Amino acid sequence: MNSNSSIDGTAAAASLPTHVAIIMDGNGRWAKKRLLNRISGHEKGSSTVRSIVRACREIGISYLTLYAFSTENWQRPKQEVNALMRLLEKFLQSEQKEMLVNNIRLRVLGQVERLPSGVRQTLQQALEATKNNTAMNLILALSYGGRSEIVHMARTLAEKVKQGLLEPDSITEELVAGHLYTADIPDPDLLIRTSGEMRISNFLLWQIAYTEIFVTPTLWPDFTREELEQILGEYQTRERRFGTV
Numbered sequence: 001m002n003s004n005s006s007i008d009g010t011a012a013a014a015s016l017p018t019h020v021a022i023i024m025d026g027n028g029r030w031a032k033k034r035l036l037n038r039i040s041g042h043e044k045g046s047s048t049v050r051s052i053v054r055a056c057r058e059i060g061i062s063y064l065t066l067y068a069f070s071t072e073n074w075q076r077p078k079q080e081v082n083a084l085m086r087l088l089e090k091f092l093q094s095e096q097k098e099m100l101v102n103n104i105r106l107r108v109l110g111q112v113e114r115l116p117s118g119v120r121q122t123l124q125q126a127l128e129a130t131k132n133n134t135a136m137n138l139i140l141a142l143s144y145g146g147r148s149e150i151v152h153m154a155r156t157l158a159e160k161v162k163q164g165l166l167e168p169d170s171i172t173e174e175l176v177a178g179h180l181y182t183a184d185i186p187d188p189d190l191l192i193r194t195s196g197e198m199r200i201s202n203f204l205l206w207q208i209a210y211t212e213i214f215v216t217p218t219l220w221p222d223f224t225r226e227e228l229e230q231i232l233g234e235y236q237t238r239e240r241r242f243g244t245v
């Protein structure tokens with residue numbers, strides 16, 4: 001059903017996406033263009049995160065998922081990985097108050113156990129402090145990979161079958177979805193990738209089956225609220241068919 005048309009066939013105002021997911025790419029290129037080191041790009045990128053989180057909260061987006069660090073990103077030089085972990089910890093510390101004031105619930109997807117213990121502690125504290133907040137879900141994909149998420153789900157289901165708690169025939173799409181990190185999170189309506197690459201890079205593989213995709217050439221540190229609003233406007237003009245006519 002096209003939720004944008006009313007019963008009498010006249011077009012109703014298209015709705016905002018409930019869930020926006022962003023592949024925040026291009027920090028390294030932003031720095032390179034300015035003859036700076038990659039880490040300066042990540043620093044600038046983290047201030048973009050602050051402004052986009054604020055914008056989404058004000059616009060009324062219910063779920064914002066940010067791809068902050070992939071399972072593959074562990075293979076970057078140690079110095080860069082350490083800098084990203086430091087920035088993450090700093091972000092979690094400095095934003096906790098803002099998340100509380102603005103009723104934002106922090107959530108996380110990924111292999112959290114691989115994060116350094118300091119980051120894990122700060123993360124745990126922020127998750128706990130914001131767990132009853134209801135205005136927006138800020139979901140950080142950290143040490144996240146879509147394939148490893150699927151492997152994790154398969155192992156959990158296989159274990160249940162082995163213990164006699166589950167029949168293979170009872171494995172449905174809903175059951176699979178319910179055993180991913182995103183169990184109680186709706187699928188993204190809109191996926192934005194900055195800095196022009198036309199690829200998914202192992203992000204939310206199962207969940208984006210019918211997500212609308214926008215790729216912008218803008219590098220993440222240069223991404224603004226204005227461009228986000230422009231993309232949201234374009235999203236509202238798209239017709240989502242979900243395989244029907």
Ligand code: IPE
Binds near residue numbers: 027030068069070084
């Ligand atoms: C995105 O920027 C940040 C992370 C992946 C952590 P990049 O660091 O990938 O920037 P580019 O792609 O090299 O420009």
Ligand code: IPE
Binds near residue numbers: 023067069199
């Ligand atoms: C995707 O960006 C991961 C994040 C934004 C965290 P990458 O820069 O790691 O992806 P590739 O290497 O361009 O596919």
Ligand code: MG
Binds near residue numbers: 025026027
């Ligand atoms: Mg990149």
